[in-house]
Amino acid sequence: MTLTETGSPAAVPAGTPPLLEVDNLHVEFRTREGVAKAVNGVSYAINAGETLAVLGESGSGKSVTAQAIMGILDTPPGFVTKGSIRYQGDDLLQMPEGVRRTYRGEHLAMIFQDALSSLNPVFSVGYQIAEMFRVHRGMSRSDGMKKALELMELVNIPAARERVKDYPHQFSGGMRQRIMIAMAIALDPEVLIADEPTTALDVTVQAQIMALLKELQRERDMGLILITHDLGVVADVADKIAVMYAGRIVERAPVYDIYARPAHPYTEGLLASIPRVDMKGQELFAIKGIPPSLMRIPPGCPFNPRCGYARDICREQDPPNYPVGDAHDSACHFWEEVVDGTRR
Amino acid sequence: MAPAGEAVLEVRDLVKHFPLTQGIVLQRQIGAVKAVDGVSLDLHKGETLGVVGESGCGKSTLAKLLMVLERPTAGQVKFNGEDIYSLKGKAFKAMRRNIQIVFQDPYSSLNPRMTVGDIVGEPFDIHPEVAPRRDRRRKVQELLEVVGLSPEHINRYPHQFSGGQRQRIGIARGLALRPDVIICDEPVSALDVSVQAQVINLFENLQSEFNLSYIFIAHDLSIVRHISDRVAVMYLGKIVEIGDESQIYGAPSHPYTQALLSAVPIPDPTQRDRKTQIVLQGDVPSPANPPSGCRFRTRCWKAQDICATEEPLLTIRPGISHPSACHFAEQAQIVETHDAEEFGLNQPVPTPDDDDLVEPGTLP
Amino acid sequence: MSDPTASAAGVTGTLEGHAGSPPTTAEPGREKPRSLGRDAWEDLRHNWVFWIASVLILILIVMAIAPGVFTSASPTASDLDVSRQGPGPGAPFGYDLQGRDVLARTIYGARASILVGIFATAFATIVGSFMGIVAGYYGGWTDTIVSRLTDVFFAIPIFLGAILVLTSFPSDENTSQVAAYTKVAVALAIFGWTSTARIMRSSVIQVKQADFVQAARALGASNSAIIRKHVLPNSLTPVIVVATISLGGYIGAEAGLSYLGIGLQPPVISWGIAISDAQTYLRVSPHMMMFPIAFLSITVLAFIMLGDAVREALDPKLR
Structure with a gap:
């Protein structure tokens, strides 16, 4: 599989760690009703200029995986119980909170589905973007506002000069999402996580x-987790996809491969x-x-009760990641049948 | 494609303006949100009419009007020849039995304090003439079975079910009185992807089993295409284009329909660079203050002076197979379709010539 | 597909932040039908605050119904020889000015407090709920009128209002005990219903917009059926919480009114009257005041604790 897209994974010299690497991550939520195993051994990696889509219901x-990467998991009830999240080789999970905080915004940034509630309603949008520069770069307020205006123009907000002092509720949903993007890229992060942005x-x-996201990614050579x-x-x-189900990655593949030859x-x-x-x-x-239910994930393969290929082994043994092709693996005991298309 | 059957619902010039008022005690009107502004359509027996459009286009208000949850500012809706807004008392209540609704949000559409049996049985409480009291439990269990739920779940509460199952409960309630028409207001958009197909199949099976007519309101164009016989495209309170599924998807003629179709991402990466995408600039204007003339003109790459002065009517225009409300309507093929040749279309989307209005080219 | 609750999840972007809860409910299950009330009960059962409050309240209710269970002494037998005598053998709480047993009087005093509290809460809740439902459900002009009326009553502090009412219509020796209780309760409730009405109104407005109410309307249900079956059961939760907490407040207010001499009058036995009688001798015979005050505080506290526990159990946000 060759990727001809712009932003295809650049040839990374051997031995260089990926930009961001999530390895065997486990997250659980301890609630009054019991323990919900939200993430059960997720691993993925992303390099500069790459777009990784994480697909799931x-x-x-x-x-939850994204929140763990950003370090914004609600704790309690959420706890990372195992695994590592390495940014350029350094494990974020081992860092003290004070150090980790410096990574947020600076190296890792995130945008959310609900832009309205992600913005503070009592401050103007310009002020909120300018804050990023004041807090992280020690800029003066007026310099921050200048940068804010530049960013608002960059994300194509019409009449940005007049609107920089407007409040979030004065913008439409699409414009608010643009402002969120402006805030996220303000400090030139290397990795941008977009959680259901549209x-x-x-x-x-949409x-x-x-x-816009695609353009910004290309210009700044960011890793984008969508x-x-x-x-x-x-x-x-x-560029590549990780398909998630019940807290696991069930299939990873380059984008063209997965649509042409799904193996899970x-x-x-x-x-x-x-x-x-x-x-x-x-x-x-x-x-x-x-x-x-994440509190009662079936034994063996979590998908087995819904699966047309399921046999006894699926109910007993959690499938490992079987290599299917170049950078393509599937957590299904019978992936070959799936690829051959002998469904049900 | 469209069944030539008789019309069950005839909507004529339906208008709903929500007044904007100022002042607390002495309110005076300072304007109106023109949510639905002159909508006419027919729904035939056994047919599915899809209604698509973006938020603020008035499709949900249209649903509420058809359900008489709101009264219109003007216009009428005839059900089997009778204007539903002029019915009173018993006749009105009887009409209620024939038009039912399935809501978008499976969480807010079921009363959390009632059992499934009480929820699905509620229509029989309100219309006791439909089923004698002693038959009700059996009828409710039958309904649960029809929508694919276990009849044993009759004593459970809504929060014990998943979103898809709750939607089935809502459908069972809608079916209880054996209506002729069901208004489906975004019935699958709140469901998980893997569950949507189940519910769509259920809608289709029920339609052939009970000879139902659907008005299927949704923003997901591919689902509407799959389920609909005819499709109406709405923009800012008006229908801009209406026609058979194959006409709307195969040969859209209104610029808005074309833009809408081109914006839908195709789940096939090999199409990435091949398709032409019309990226509209800006947002939908406020329905409280819609543009003069054609409402789409502020975002349209074809707009001329006439668009600001003269409102284009929804009518069949030369060279176009179905009604379209655009002065410069032109059929074009936007998405891959089996019907393309049927319309003699092979020309690509008109290249936008005004760079200020349209971002030319494709997504990277 | 995005969960509808997710859009409300907000800044932390917890699309699956509460991942534990939605899927749990998604599993239709193995257990018995669980209504929301049953879930709340399951929650309460494991809450020690609820149990402490309940045990205290239960004891108080038994005290109000059958005070004889807790003491054999008579609350009215007076023996001036033991006037203001402190706690000692045979009288663990000591004697009051007229030589009556403080323990007996404190226990017999529970009845007045509990009855006035329950009456006042019942009146305030019924009136307030009614007004709130009318305003919230019908909206428009009805809402404007009812809401302004509520504001007018809300502007007058409960205690001040009750003083005004009770001084305008004083009780005398001929007033029966029940009438005296009722009068104090009504005086408190006249100005106490407003908070219930406000809470009920906003809760009704919220429920009214739910799709299940629209669905019932679309089926042709009458307004009264919709209110009875859909609106009332779903908007009652905050009212129950407020009622429980305010019950403690009314008990305190009753004591206050009686202390001022305008609430209940002797020969009715009440904590407020006892506190009032004892105040002159606070420095020489603190026991006369200490015990009624302790009982009063514990009662008010018990109801507030119960209200908090109930709110925690019923609050869907914590669920």
Whole structure:
């Protein structure tokens, strides 16, 4: 599989650690009802200029992993119980909070689905962007405001000069998301995590925001982790994909590979359930059942109760990551059958 | 494609303006949000009419009007020939039985303090003539089975179910009175991807089983395409284009429809560089203060002077197979479709000639 | 697909932040049908604050119904020989000015406090809920009128209002005990219903917008059926919490009114009257005041604790 895209993984010299590497991460939530195992051994890596899409449904652990990377997990109830998160080789989880804080904004930044509640309603947007420079760079307020204006122009906010003193509620959803992006890239982070950045937006606005993100990524050679449930958005922008289910990565692959040759029944099912033109009037393929409760993840492969390929071994043995192809692996005992397309 | 059956619902010039008022005691009107502004459409028996549009286009208000949860400012809706807004008393209540709704949010649409049996049985409490008291439990269990839930779950509470299952409970409630029309207001957009297909299939199966007519409101264009016979595209309170599924998706003629279709990401990475994307600038204007003339003109790359002065009517225009509300309507193929040749289309999307309005080119 | 609750999750972007909870409820399950009330009870059962408060309140209620269980001494038998005698054998709380047993009088005094508290809470809750539902559900002009009326009553402090009412309509020897309790309770409730009304109104407005209310309307349900089946059960939670906490407050207010001599009047036995009688001798015979005050504080505290525990159990945000 060759990636011809701009922003394809640059040839990283051997021995250089990836920009960001999550290794065997485990996160659990200790609630009154019991322990919910939200993330169970997630590993992925991202290099500069790369876009990694983390695909999953609600409860798959995709956002929790991102929160663990950023160090903004609500503790309690959330606890990282195992694993490491290495930024250029240094384990963020081993750092004291004071040191770790300096990484947020500076090296790692994140934008959220809900831009309105992510912005403080009592300060103007210009002031909030300027704060980033005041706090992290020790700039004066007026210099910060100048930088804020530059950033607002960079993210294509019309009439930015007049609007820099406006408050978040005076902007539309798409504009607010642009302001969030401006804040996130203010300090030139190397890694940007976008958690469902367009889910709350209309489809025409979604296209604008994704185009902006892509452009900024290319200009600044950022690593972009795009968390989403939308197979369409993934196909448009990602270089590689990690598919998550019940807190695990069930399949990892370069983007072209996964759409052409899914090797896990869950991925295959998701792709098959997309309404297609030539399927008009026919029943959609539907994955049966519902995602498991994170407090009672079934033994063996977590997907086995919903899986058409499942056999006894799937109920007993948690599948390892079987290599399927170049940079492509699947956590399914019967991945070969999936690839061959002998579904159900 | 569209069944030529009789119209069950005839919507004529429906208007809903929400007054904007100022003052607490002595309120005076300072304007109005024109949520729905002159919508006309027909719904035929056994048909699914998809309604698509972005937030603020008035599609949810349209649903509320059709359910008589809101009263219109003007216009009428005829159900089997009778204006539903002029019905009173018994006749009105009887009409209620025939039009039902399925809501978007499976969490807020079920009363958390009632059991599933009480929720699905509520329609029978309100319309006791439909089912004698002793039959109700059995009827509720039948309904649960019809929507794919275990009849044993009758005594459970909503919070014991997942989103998809709750949506099925909502559908069972909507079906209880054997309505002719079900308004589906974004019925799958709050569900997990892997569950959406199940619920879509259920809607389709129920339709053929009970000969239902659906108004299917959604923003997901691919789902609407899959389930709909005809599609209406709304923008700022008006229908800008309406036609068969194949006409709207295969040969859209209104610039807004074209932009909307081109913005939908295609779940196939090999299409990335091949498709032309029309990236619209700016946001939808406020429905309290819509642009003059054509409402889309502020974001349109084809806009001319006439668009600001003269409102384009929704009508069949020369060279176009279906009604479109654009002075410069032109059929074009935006997305890959099996019907493309049928319309003699192979020309690409008109290249936008005004760089200020449209960002030319594709996503990287 | 995005969970609808996620949009509210906010700055921390906890799309799955509370990952524990949604999937738990997603598993239709193995156990018996669990209503929300049952869940709340499960929660309360494991809360020690709830149990302490409940045991205290239970003891107080038994005291109010059958004071004889706790003491064999008569609260009215007076023996001036032991006037103001401190605690000692046979009288663990000592004697008051007229030589009556303080323990007996404190125990018999619970009835007045509890009854006035319950009456006042009941009146305030019923009136307040009614006003709140009317204002919240019907909205428009009805809401404007009811809300302004509420504001007018809200502007007058409860205690001051009760003093005004009770001095305008004083009790005398001919007033029966029950009438005396009722009068104090009504005097407190007249100005106490407003907070319930406000809470009920906002809670009704919130519930009214829920889709299940719209669904019932779409089915053709009448307003009264919608209020009864959908709106009331779902907006009662905060009112229950306020009622529990304010019950303690009313008990305190009753004591205050009686202390001022305008609430309950002797020969009714009440903590307030006892405190009032004892104040002159606070320095020489502190026991006369200490015990009624301790009982009063514990009672008020017990109800506030119960209210807090109930709120914690019913609050869906913590769930």
